[in-house]
Amino acid sequence: MTSPMKEKIQAAKAQGKTAVIPYLPAGYPTREQFWKELEMLDAAGAAIIEIGMPFSDPVADGPVVEAACLQVLEDGINLKWIFDGLKERKGQLDAGLLLMGYLNPILQYGVDKFAEDCEAAGVSGLIIADMPIDEADFVIKAMKPRGVEFIPLVGLNTSKERMALYAREAEGFVYVVSVLGTTGQRDSLPTEVKAKLAEVREVFDIPAALGFGLKTPSQLEPFGDLVDAAVIGSSLISHIKNGGTSESYMKAWT
Amino acid sequence: MKKGYFGDFGGQFVPELLMPPLLELEEAMNTIMTTREFQREFADLLRDCVGRPSALTHCPNLSKDTGVDLWLKREDLNHTGAHKINNTLGQALLTKRMGKKVLLTETGAGMNGVATATAAAMMDLECVVYMGAVDVERQALNVRRMELLGARVIPVESGTKTLKDAINAALRFWIAEQGNTHYCFGTAAGPHPFPLLVREFQAIVGREARQQFQDKTGKLPDVVCACVGGGSNAIGAFHAFVPDESVRLVGVEAGGTGEPGCYNSAPLNLGSEGVLHGMKSMLLQTEEGQILPSHSVSAGLDYPGVGPEHSALHASGRAEYDVINDTEALNAFQVLSRREGIIPALESSHAVAWVLENKDKLQGKSVLVNLSGRGDKDMDIVERVLG
């Protein structure tokens, strides 16, 4: 079976580039502007766009993403709004579409209905930040037949044994969390990242994306070929919050 | 049954980055806590520093007033004034044995924070306490106590600025500092193995009470009743009685003002199934799965979730759960003070209130209430509300 997430990353690689995966919470900075930001990210060459599904209690996120999530929640953003907007624009974006969020809103929406709507809206990947592989069975079972790939998160403290558990189910790409911490830009990344990326290469046969803490492309230099894609979230949100746009932000990355 | 589950509830719904410390903790429970040495040291601490066993007190005046044979398990007499110390001291000892240096916790009312800070001081551990900014303000005295005990109290400014967000902040701190930090979860909730671990340390409440009650009366109580916030004092009181089919187990949730449309703290009665703070359990939430703020006059019950084992006992029917609102709890606070000379915590007052409100149906029955804490900490709030 073809993997849309993997293909998008490999296409960027074929052009000698690191694939860029920007993250933006749905409805941020405003309902209307969000879709414009999405178009800008797409036009600027984002391989995959990761759309954040807001949750009231985002424990894996740092202050920037949390504040953005609470802001859009306040504005009434929900899964229906996300799916409706994506369905309207289906086929208009080149980038792959990935949803990222927490389990409870998906549970309440209904896992099967969620999977169905992902397919209908052209979403081909899913990250659930508070669902380790040990609890993921029922979600993976619902998503697979709809072509929605389970994207695992692994960290600096994830053993090879646990990576292997993820490798069995993972499709698309593996998301390597670059810091032992929450989302948010850092000036420098821990030295252990490189060795962990090497382990990831041994265990997984899908592309590897690095994320959490990224701020500038130069942070990727030490890792060379070990990184296929970069996920950028907090630094993009901060850029927009300070009056910038996705278009100007992406210049540094593409 | 799946590992880490109570029926359909429980589990480990946490970021992968928290799985290693949870697995490490589970391993420590199996290898360290089970040793005779650990058990002996913990028993000594409970006796010499906490003052266990806590008394079982009969209430002659209230029994006469109500026609209910009322008994209290006196967790209010423990060092630091509540049941929380049973758990924090156990976890602090475990932390020490695991070779970690920092004891991390969250607190709402400040009772768990004070009990954790106390245990940390005893075990020579650093202590970090996350507390919602709103709670820091309304529980100022407990903040000073924690600081006096050497803890670093960090106000949480995000979200509802109460217990729910203090737990989020503590989980985030733990992700980053797991190498030298143990998260001393304050109640029998959160991801596996916390609900089991906290029950293990709190079960002494019911074990002692069951024996004491039998020694004094030659039988078992008809009802065991406890307030339910996250659920630690209640599961501690219930656990030894679960196999005793004749004993009714009653958990009391906080109804807040009790007015329709107002926030409450009664997820078992008024909530629905969902996932928060690492567990699948009953929650107060919107239809879209966003967690609702909770409310209760008693800060220790002010939480939109509940430990998974209570959700399972509720679902199976082995325990029943009822709601007591602010006014009823405040009444019980005064009644127990005047009639028995015991000033109960507002949390525990909910359990006492359940007996008072249901006395007609309890005529001639013996009821054992877990008096989880003392009420000194609540004087300010009670004076403010009652004028």
Ligand SMILES: Cc1ncc(COP(=O)(O)O)c(C=O)c1O
């Ligand atoms: C005296 C007392 N009782 C009960 C509670 C509620 O917690 P739990 O449900 O875990 O016993 C608290 C929490 O702060 C408390 O201080």
